[in-house]
Amino acid sequence: MGKEIFWLFGIAFLVLHHSGAVWAQNQAEGRKLYGTYCLTCHGEKGKGDGLAAKSLPVKPADHTNGSIMNQLSDKFLLDVISKGGSAVGKSAFMPPWGGQLDEKQIRDIIAYIRNIAEPPYKDKALGR
Template sequence: MEHLKINKKAFTMVLAVFSILTLSSFLIQQPWKAPATADSKKSAVASDASTIAAGKELYIKHCQSCHGKKGKGDGPSSKDLDIPAGDFTKASTQSQSDGALNWKITEGRKPMPSFKKKLNETQVWQVIAFMRTLK
């Protein structure tokens, strides 16, 4: 019986450590990476002035509140975010493929919303074309 008691204690401890690890992995957000398969998806729009203008309009409406006018992550809602919205002018964002950015915008990741239902495919490419001007 004594034997069983110790095992129970050990089990409880292992469970506690496991819970803490699981919890902290939720609290400390891992870097956001699009799956490698997303890279093969190519933009379906030409990156010309009218595309960029359309993308800018969509950006102002849907993205600027968090990401800021120039993509610096300093929009008016950014102070309420648990996780910084990042800085689109940096190479860490600009070096990602159009397909990877498309995947992230479509999927979202809390607190960033998914735009699957709000933007159609063409609109997502237009926003990306505008994002490319934020350097």
């Protein structure tokens, strides 16, 4: 094996390793935001069983249900979170968060909810 190949693998490893670390950091950030803004309805574990959920006529989405959540694209999640349920034909009881949260924060939250889905979400860009 030539030296070039060695470096190629080395660089590929560093890039993958780094994107994994960034991914983990985003998730941690998203988790905090989720606890602040989403937990009251979606529940501490994201199961849609938060305190406020009982008094809502529509059940908040269960973010741990991978068979549903994994069908939804990042674009759709970004839309429903920033513009609210009514903007995507869902219930207006899902409020719009675009006023309080910027796009980076919403993407961090998406990274977090992707992580709690079971079966796990396969992110094509990161190969997981």
